[in-house]
Amino acid sequence: MAGRPRKSVADAAAEPKAKKETAPKKEAAKKETAKKASTKKASKTTKFKLTLTNAQAQNAQKVTVAGEFNEWDKEATPMTKTLEGFEVELSLENGKKYQFRYVLDGATWINDPYRPTVDNGMGEQNSVLDAAL
DSSP states (O other): OOOOOOOOHHHHHHHHHHHHHHHHHHHHHHHHHHHHHHHHHHHHEEEEEEEEETTTTTTOSOEEEEEGGGTTOTTTSBOEEOSSEEEEEEEEETTOEEEEEEEETTTEEEOOTTSOEEEOSSSSEEEEEEOOO
């Protein structure tokens, strides 16, 4: 009678154990990695979504955000053009307040109409993002 060669009792008994031992370890490792990743993200940064309507942006073609989070570089943080205006999402380190302004077409600086402002020491106001909460 021809057929498959039979495994020894020792081989058959060892095979399922090897699979069962590695599966729980892999699951535990996945859970631990996911836990660490979510803890890091949740505890270190706050996300802010900034938006300007076309009217608020004075119908600019390009809007960027300059502030303490990008060393006031008016080209570093461009906003995305939408049908309604412009938007951008920032992830900022917790525990701080950040001053910023919008830059319209590379020349005109304006404040965020939805955020509080503070005196910037140069006779103008800057908008504030508060990630200190």
